[in-house]
Amino acid sequence: MASKPLSDKTMELVAERFRVLGDPVRLRLLQALEPGEKSVAELVEATGASQANVSKHLQLLLRAGVVERRREGLFVYYSIRDARVFQLCDVVCGSLAEHYARELSELPATPATRTKRARRPGRSN
Amino acid sequence: MASKPLSDKTMELVAERFRVLGDPVRLRLLQALEPGEKSVAELVEATGASQANVSKHLQLLLRAGVVERRREGLFVYYSIRDARVFQLCDVVCGSLAEHYARELSELPATPATRTKRARRPGRSN
DNA sequence: CAACTATATAACTAGATGGTAGTATAGTTG
DNA sequence: CAACTATACTACCATCTAGTTATATAGTTG
Numbered sequence: 001m002a003s004k005p006l007s008d009k010t011m012e013l014v015a016e017r018f019r020v021l022g023d024p025v026r027l028r029l030l031q032a033l034e035p036g037e038k039s040v041a042e043l044v045e046a047t048g049a050s051q052a053n054v055s056k057h058l059q060l061l062l063r064a065g066v067v068e069r070r071r072e073g074l075f076v077y078y079s080i081r082d083a084r085v086f087q088l089c090d091v092v093c094g095s096l097a098e099h100y101a102r103e104l105s106e107l108p109a110t111p112a113t114r115t116k117r118a119r120r121p122g123r124s125n
Numbered sequence: 126m127a128s129k130p131l132s133d134k135t136m137e138l139v140a141e142r143f144r145v146l147g148d149p150v151r152l153r154l155l156q157a158l159e160p161g162e163k164s165v166a167e168l169v170e171a172t173g174a175s176q177a178n179v180s181k182h183l184q185l186l187l188r189a190g191v192v193e194r195r196r197e198g199l200f201v202y203y204s205i206r207d208a209r210v211f212q213l214c215d216v217v218c219g220s221l222a223e224h225y226a227r228e229l230s231e232l233p234a235t236p237a238t239r240t241k242r243a244r245r246p247g248r249s250n
Numbered sequence: 251c252a253a254c255t256a257t258a259t260a261a262c263t264a265g266a267t268g269g270t271a272g273t274a275t276a277g278t279t280g
Numbered sequence: 281c282a283a284c285t286a287t288a289c290t291a292c293c294a295t296c297t298a299g300t301t302a303t304a305t306a307g308t309t310g
Contacts (some may be wrong), residue, residue: 006156010221011149017217022144023268024136026274031131041288053269055288065224074286084220088213092142095209096135099190148298164256178299180258199256199307 020064021088025049026057029078030085033067037079145189146213150174151182154203155210158192162204 006014021027025047032038032046044054058078059066068081080086131139146152150172157163157171169179183203186192193206205211 009150010218011152013221014214014217015147015149015152017149017221018143018213019150019267022140022147024133024140025268027136027140050270052271052289059288065228071276071287075289077303080227082220082224088143088216089139091209091213091216092139093135095207096138096142103190116262150298176257177259177301181298184258196257196306198253199281201257 017064020060020066021085023057025053026061027089029054029057029061030066030080030089033078033080034086037070038075039075039077041075043078142189145191148182149161149207150178151186152214154179154182154186155191155205155214158203159211162195162202164200164202168201168203194199 021030028047028049029043032043038046039059040051040054043058044051047054049057058067058069062069062078066080066082066085067078070077070079126180132236136158153172153174154168157168165176165179165183167244169176172179174182183192187194187203191205191207191210192203195202195204
């Protein structure tokens, strides 16, 4: 990307795709689907979210083309349609890991200072 | 990812990172920064957004650790801190391309049938 | 220090989004 | 067809977010 100036429409599409991944429940759903397809009930169980909520998020993932569905009797099975989402998650995880590692290494070696009221006067940033 | 059941906190962090990329203005900013650092004024010019808006988005990207800033006199220069964002965008773009290609190939070969009646033959971008 | 420039922040508004409760639909089974 | 089960949808509320305008801050220059 970024080699060519993407159109506004394309930009919005890319942003939308990122937004689809920008919710912990949806990430949990994808994670639960990674080993293979699951019914809605199983996904409800796996995520701990309500049925209505899971269903709603699944529709979103479906419309985005990230998952696909298949009906079998009373059950509906969802599965990953675009496995690149995992690649995306991997990159983000790596990114976060590095981010926090770097943040730690910038701290004054007092291992108890973190997260809550961290970042002493030091850097002006 | 998905090999281990990430904690809720981690999940939220990953989701948040995706959300940071889930806005077209921020994507434009990143795109504008890809060749190298730029001042806020240049970014305002490059994106066409208002100064206040650009500033706001930049703070968001800054806090997320995606960009970094450097002051020089009156000017503040922003640059990419975590280049993996481009990797992420590439993956998404590929994903979208495939998605649309597949969608097209599923249609009944009538080239005029599309999203809104958009997308003339020429460039796909 | 006064006037000026570049950037950041505050307060506000309109629209999007996530969650829930309740209901509707599709499919099964007696 | 009635009762039942699994999933989807609707309406609603609370919260968040992007954008705007106006103002504040940091740094420069006369």
